[in-house]
Every structure is written in C-alpha cells, then in structure tokens.
Amino acid sequence: MTEPTTEQRTFGFETRAVHAGAAPDPATGARATPIYQTTSYVFDDVEDAASLFNLQKMGFIYSRLTNPTVSVLEERIASLEGGRGATATSSGHAAQMLTFFALMSPGEEFLSSRKLYGGSLNQFANSFPRAFGWKAIFVDGEDADSYRRALTPKTKAIFIESLANPGGVVSDIAAIAEVAREANIPLIVDNTMATPYLCRPIEHGATLVVHSTTKFLSGHGNSVGGAVVDSGKFDWTKAGKYPALTEPEPGYHGLRFHETFGDLAFTIHGHAIGLRDLGPNQQPMNAFLTITGIETLALRMERHCANAMKVAEFLQNHPAVAWVNYAGLPTSPYYELARKYMPKGAGSVFTFGLKGGFDAGVAMVEGVELFSHLANIGDTRSLIIHPASTTHRQLSEEGLRAAGATADVVRLSIGIESAEDIIADLDQALKKAASVTPR
Amino acid sequence: MQHDTYTDSYLSEILASVKTIALVGASTNWNRPSYFVMKYLQSKGFRVIPVNPGAAGQELLGETVFARLEDIPDPVDMVDVFRNAEAAGPVTDSAIAIQARIVWMQIGVRNDEAAARAEEAGLKVVMNRCPKIEYMRLHGEIGWNGINSNVITNRKRPVKAVKKLM
Numbered sequence: 312m313t314e315p316t317t318e319q320r321t322f323g324f325e326t327r328a329v330h331a332g333a334a335p336d337p338a339t340g341a342r343a344t345p346i347y348q349t350t351s352y353v354f355d356d357v358e359d360a361a362s363l364f365n366l367q368k369m370g371f372i373y374s375r376l377t378n379p380t381v382s383v384l385e386e387r388i389a390s391l392e393g394g395r396g397a398t399a400t401s402s403g404h405a406a407q408m409l410t411f412f413a414l415m416s417p418g419e420e421f422l423s424s425r426k427l428y429g430g431s432l433n434q435f436a437n438s439f440p441r442a443f444g445w446k447a448i449f450v451d452g453e454d455a456d457s458y459r460r461a462l463t464p465k466t467k468a469i470f471i472e473s474l475a476n477p478g479g480v481v482s483d484i485a486a487i488a489e490v491a492r493e494a495n496i497p498l499i500v501d502n503t504m505a506t507p508y509l510c511r512p513i514e515h516g517a518t519l520v521v522h523s524t525t526k527f528l529s530g531h532g533n534s535v536g537g538a539v540v541d542s543g544k545f546d547w548t549k550a551g552k553y554p555a556l557t558e559p560e561p562g563y564h565g566l567r568f569h570e571t572f573g574d575l576a577f578t579i580h581g582h583a584i585g586l587r588d589l590g591p592n593q594q595p596m597n598a599f600l601t602i603t604g605i606e607t608l609a610l611r612m613e614r615h616c617a618n619a620m621k622v623a624e625f626l627q628n629h630p631a632v633a634w635v636n637y638a639g640l641p642t643s644p645y646y647e648l649a650r651k652y653m654p655k656g657a658g659s660v661f662t663f664g665l666k667g668g669f670d671a672g673v674a675m676v677e678g679v680e681l682f683s684h685l686a687n688i689g690d691t692r693s694l695i696i697h698p699a700s701t702t703h704r705q706l707s708e709e710g711l712r713a714a715g716a717t718a719d720v721v722r723l724s725i726g727i728e729s730a731e732d733i734i735a736d737l738d739q740a741l742k743k744a745a746s747v748t749p750r
Numbered sequence: 751m752q753h754d755t756y757t758d759s760y761l762s763e764i765l766a767s768v769k770t771i772a773l774v775g776a777s778t779n780w781n782r783p784s785y786f787v788m789k790y791l792q793s794k795g796f797r798v799i800p801v802n803p804g805a806a807g808q809e810l811l812g813e814t815v816f817a818r819l820e821d822i823p824d825p826v827d828m829v830d831v832f833r834n835a836e837a838a839g840p841v842t843d844s845a846i847a848i849q850a851r852i853v854w855m856q857i858g859v860r861n862d863e864a865a866a867r868a869e870e871a872g873l874k875v876v877m878n879r880c881p882k883i884e885y886m887r888l889h890g891e892i893g894w895n896g897i898n899s900n901v902i903t904n905r906k907r908p909v910k911a912v913k914k915l916m
Contacts, residue, residue, distance in 0.1 A: 318757070319755065319757040321900075322902055326902070327902070330902045331898075331902065332898075332899075334903045334905065334906070334907055335904065335906040335907075336906070337890075337906060337908065337909040338909060362793070365780075365781070367785075367786045367789055368786075368790050368886075368891075369891050369892065369894045370891075371894065377895060379894070382893050383893070386893040386896060386897065386898055386899065389897070389898035390900070394898060395897065395898055396895070396897040396898055397896045397898070398896050399896070563781075565781060570783065571783045571786070573857045573883075575883070575895075575897055578895065578896050578897055581896070582896065
C-alpha cells in the first residue's frame with residue numbers, strides 16, 4: 312500500500328480567478344479561451360449522439376444547453392465561490408428564474424428579504440406569481456428570527472442578498488442559513504455586489520449563490536450575464552420536497568437527477584432542463600468578456616473598495632450630505648456584519664442622502680461630469696443614479712422606504728479611476744445640488 | 751490511509767493502471783446510473799465485466815453478465831461496487847479472493863472495515879467516489895457541464911481522452 316506522498320495542492324483565489332476552468336485549447340493550443348461562436352456540434356455517430364442526449368456522458372450538442380466558452384466561465388465562477396458547479400445564464404434575472412424553476416411548483420412560497428435590488432423585487436412580487444404561481448413572502452426584519460417566524464409548510468427557499476443593493480445592508484448569512492438548515496430548505500444568496508473576492512456565502516452555509524455577472528465579475532460594463540452556483544451540499548432526496556430534482560423526469564425517460572448525478576444534480580438539471588426548456592443561455596462572446604474580466608477581479612475589487620472608502624469618508628464630512636450608508640464606515644449599523652462576512656472591503660456600491668431631497672438628487676445626477684448617469688453597477692467607471700426617479704420608480708412610497716430608496720437617496724458605484732478625480736467630480740456636483748431649493 | 755479525501759495523483763494513477771473493471775451491481779436497465787458508468791468506461795477504453803446474479807448469463811453492452819466475482823474467468827484489476835455499504839463488505843472479500851488490485855466503492859458507499867481488510871491484503875481502496883465522475887474530472891470533461899473540476903493545467907489536453915490500452 313503506497314501512501315500518497317504529497318497533499319493535494321489547493322490554489323489561491325487569484326490563481327483560480329486567472330486559470331480555473333480554462334486549459335489550452337485542445338485543438339489548437341490557443342492559450343486564451345477561444346470564443347466558440349457556434350450553435351451546434353457534430354456527433355461522432357448515432358451512438359455518440361444517443362449517449363449525449365441520454366445524459367450518459369458530458370459534451371456538446373447545442374449551445375442553448377452547453378458551449379465550450381460558456382462552460383469555462385461556469386467552472387471559473389463555481390471555483391471562486393467554492394461550489395460544485397455553476398450554470399451561466401443570459402442575465403442575473405435569468406439566473407434567479409432558473410434557480411426557482413428547479414425548486415418551486417405553482418402555489419408554493421419562498422421567503423425573501425425586502426432589501427433587494429428593485430428589479431428583483433419586481434420579478435418576485437409581480438411576474439413570478441402571475442406567470443408561475445410562485446409566491447414571495449417578503450420578510451421585514453433583517454434578523455434570523457424574522458425569517459424563522461415567516462416559515463410555513465409551503466416555504467421552499469430563502470432568498471437574500473449578501474450585500475444589498477442599494478441600501479448598504481449586510482445580511483447575517485450564517486444566522487439565516489441556520490434557519491434554512493433547520494427548515495431543510497436551501498438558502499439562496501445573491502452575491503453580485505460583494506463578489507466571491509469579498510464574500511463566499513457557501514462558506515457561511517448558503518446552498519445556492521446567484522450572480523448578475525454583468526456587474527463586478529465582468530467588471531467593464533460590456534456584457535450582460537448571470538450565473539447560479541450550487542454548493543452541492545443540499546440533500547434534495549432527504550428533503551423530499553423538490554420533485555424536479557428527485558422524481559422521474561419525463562423529458563429524460565424517467566431519469567432522477569439527484570439519484571443519477573448526486574451532488575452534480577442541480578447543475579446538470581440547470582443545463583439539461585433549465586436552459587433547455589426556458590432558453591436563457593449566456594452568449595459565448597459575453598462569456599469570453601466575463602472570463603477576461605474575472606482574471607483581474609481581485610485587483611479591481613481592491614481598488615474599488617479603497618476608492619469607495621475614500622469617497623464615503625469625503626461624503627460623510629460634506630455639508631450637503633445628510634447621511635452615508637456605506638457598510639465600511641464604522642458609523643454604519645452593518646459595520647460589524649461587513650467585517651465578519653466581507654473583511655477585505657464592503658464593496659463599492661452604496662447610497663447617501665442629500666439634504667436637498669428629490670430635486671437635489673436630480674440636480675446631482677445631471678450635474679456630474681466624470682460619473683456616468685446610468686442604471687448599472689460594478690463598472691470600472693464610476694456610476695451614479697437617483698433610484699427614486701429611475702430603478703425604483705415603479706415602487707410605491709412604502710416600497711421605496713422599505714428598499715432604502717427614498718427621494719433623497721443617491722446611489723454610487725465607485726469605479727477604479729483616480730480617487731481624487733472621483734471626489735472632485737462629486738464635490739462640484741454637490742455644489743450644484745446644494746444650490747437647488749427643496750420643493 | 752484516510753478515506754475522506756484523495757489526491758488527484760492517487761486517483762489518476764489508479765485509473766491509468768487499470769485495464770479490466772468488474773462492475774458489481776450492473777443494471778441491465780439502460781437508464782440506471784450503473785449502466786451509464788459501464789457504457790462510459792467502455793467508451794474510454796476500459797473493459798468492464800458486469801456482475802449481477804439476477805442477470806447472470808445475459809449479455810450487457812457486449813459483455814456476459816456473471817453472478818459472482820469468483821465466476822469471472824479473466825483477471826480483474828479493479829472491482830467497482832455499485833451496492834450498499836453493507837453489501838460492500840462481502841464484495842470486498844471476493845475482490846481480495848480473486849486478486850483484484852483495487853476496490854472502488856461508489857458515491858454514498860463507504861465501509862471502513864472492508865477497506866481495512868482490503869488494504870491489509872495489499873489492495874488500494876477508493877470509497878464514496880464514482881470512477882466515471884473522477885475520469886471526467888481529471889480529463890477536463892466535467893467542466894463541459896459547468897462542474898468545478900478543481901484541476902488547473904497548463905497542458906493541452908486530448909480532444910477526446912481515451913485510455914491507451916497497453
């Protein structure tokens with residue numbers, strides 16, 4: 312009996328951000344990941360096709376299901392999150408749809424934080440129940456007990472954002488994961504704003520992690536995309552209430568995903584059923600740009616966080632600013648949670664309040680000269696938006712308050728430009744905003 | 751040795767050294783996991799001999815099914831156990847008796863007492879793993895479906911990895 316002489320080497324985050332999922336191209340040796348801009352793949356013979364269609368082996372059939380460029384992105388994100396596998400999608404919203412599609416049946420419920428990106432609130436509150444009969448129960452409190460009290464026998468999952476957009480809220484992931492564990496349901500964490508460089512929810516008990524890869528992962532404001540990562544740690548069969556993963560699947564001759572694929576089941580289902588039947592696959596060009604972006608994720612996030620800290624400190628001391636909601640500031644109620652869950656920094660997206668209210672917010676976003684006024688976050692460029700007049704304008708006044716997007720709120724996504732230039736632009740725009748008389 | 755984790759080199763050396771695998775618990779139903787594994791390993795150049803007392807004498811994927819390991823007339827390098835942990839005990843003893851070099855228990859199957867007996871007899875043991883998944887993982891195929899292989903390589907891998915028969 313020979314004992315293995317060396318321990319298995321585990322590579323660091325930065326190494327995996329550059330390499331995970333990508334090997335030199337088997338056909339050409341190309342070192343960068345090629346863009347496989349193809350719809351379909353030739354079968355060796357009928358037997359090869361049958362094995363692929365029956366899920367007896369992995370491979371490529373049609374790019375709605377799998378594509379070699381997209382699969383590099385999937386493996387890379389799975390590696391960085393510490394997951395078993397990932398399914399890339401056309402957007403973050405598609406990742407959420409695909410996730411709940413695997414878990415929910417009509418008439419069932421999931422618990423959701425109310426402190427979410429406004430687009431997710433719309434998707435959960437309006438389209439999910441209307442189209443699919445999936446009911447989101449919004450939880451008001453942020454503590455674990457608020458989630459525990461909201462559980463019912465119909466609850467199939469809990470959904471939170473690790474770092475919420477736009478309110479500067481940090482979720483107590485481990486405590487809420489414990490509620491999910493006790494109820495034998497998965498905790499889904501949207502980790503878009505933190506990225507796996509700052510926070511890895513699976514390490515704190517999350518079952519599934521969703522991303523809008525459009526933001527910091529892609530990082531350059533050039534590609535819309537999403538992904539869902541499975542930890543591989545949830546026992547779907549034992550839980551006994553996720554039939555899509557455990558019961559015979561008519562589309563594959565009665566195959567049971569969890570029995571057949573074990574801890575790969577959620578990810579294989581995401582491709583073989585989710586992408587096949589819903590159709591929101593990511594495009595290879597977008598995957599290529601996002602793979603390239605992820606290679607510098609660690610470097611960018613360091614600078615994003617350092618710049619955000621300087622900007623937050625500047626705003627906190629500015630006379631036209633009423634408050635700053637940045638979890639990296641010791642004055643933030645979420646400072647301790649941020650130190651626990653994202654010790655390398657609290658991200659670069661946060662909100663602040665203008666003493667001049669709604670009109671000052673409008674003057675501010677129209678007065679910036681370096682910042683871009685647009686509805687995205689997580690770009691190399693610094694971005695600004697006034698949620699009450701844009702992303703969150705569909706919400707009622709009560710909804711705006713609950714989402715932390717009242718009339719005076721301005722949201723910033725701090726880029727990686729020179730910090731002094733970012734601050735100078737805000738300073739001059741704040742002067743314009745301060746000159747507006749509140750109505 | 752401990753059986754909670756295995757190094758990539760331990761698993762790849764085993765898979766590279768094996769030519770003939772006896773698959774205990776082989777199903778004749780084409781949509782069962784053991785059938786998937788047998789068919790896949792055959793496609794990679796392994797000879798897989800199915801063992802299943804309920805199907806003894808039948809033909810499965812071009813091979814005759816045997817009732818017991820002891821009935822197989824040819825030398826067997828590795829025994830892949832598609833049975834539960836309790837049944838894995840006597841299967842392991844049979845693997846020792848027929849002088850197999852490796853006992854491999856499938857995902858969810860772990861029998862530490864049997865593993866200790868096998869190791870005492872000089873066999874290598876893998877538990878709670880699937881040879882199909884490990885072969886796909888070590889040869890860069892598993893990422894095709896978005897699964898994290900935990901493998902980083904600077905080498906050009908074969909387009910279709912097929913075992914070279916010695």
